[in-house]
Amino acid sequence: DADVTQTPRNRITKTGKRIMLECSQTKGHDRMYWYRQDPGLGLQLIYYSFDVKDINKGEISDGYSVSRQAQAKFSLSLESAIPNQTALYFCATSDPGTGTNEQFFGPGTRLTVL
């Protein structure tokens, strides 16, 4: 987990506020992902990036945007937070060169929107 860090770890905000969650990695991986996890549901893919110039929408991208500032940094923004975006958010990285393409997850950010 230390190779993939997320900030903040916890955040409480109000409806309508703009929020940015940040992810940094020291693994040297090109691929980065943002997921959200809700109780009783599997992780759902929000956005993914195969390199700095490649950004792709996942299953549930509405209400979110991302920025890949560098190979090591991938941030997720909620332009106008709403209560149903309350969830646990995970960043992950992977290296397709390994063959198995294992994804390595950060420790998560718990976001509460009031």
Add this chain to the structure above:
Amino acid sequence: KNQVEQSPQSLIILEGKNCTLQCNYTVSPFSNLRWYKQDTGRGPVSLTIMTFSENTKSNGRYTATLDADTKQSSLHITASQLSDSASYICVVRGLDGTDKLIFGTGTRLQVFP
């Protein structure tokens, strides 16, 4: 629709006992299947990975099995320890070239002394 279903949703066992967690999937075509362990407040960590041609794989006290014909996998934990208390997530990777993973909802395991 590609899906991954796990059972049971939750499980309580006593320390030292064995248990088996189940995963059924409908993902096709199929690349590999991983079991992840997620401790409370932490990100998931990979335990095992199995490809289409593998039937069983062990990682210490964890043994995963795969039946690609019936699209079923299991994770067997032997001689459970308190530190095994966590959620166990089955994750399937399809072969559509997008690198997307399909996550099960997990089994929440609690090991009591």
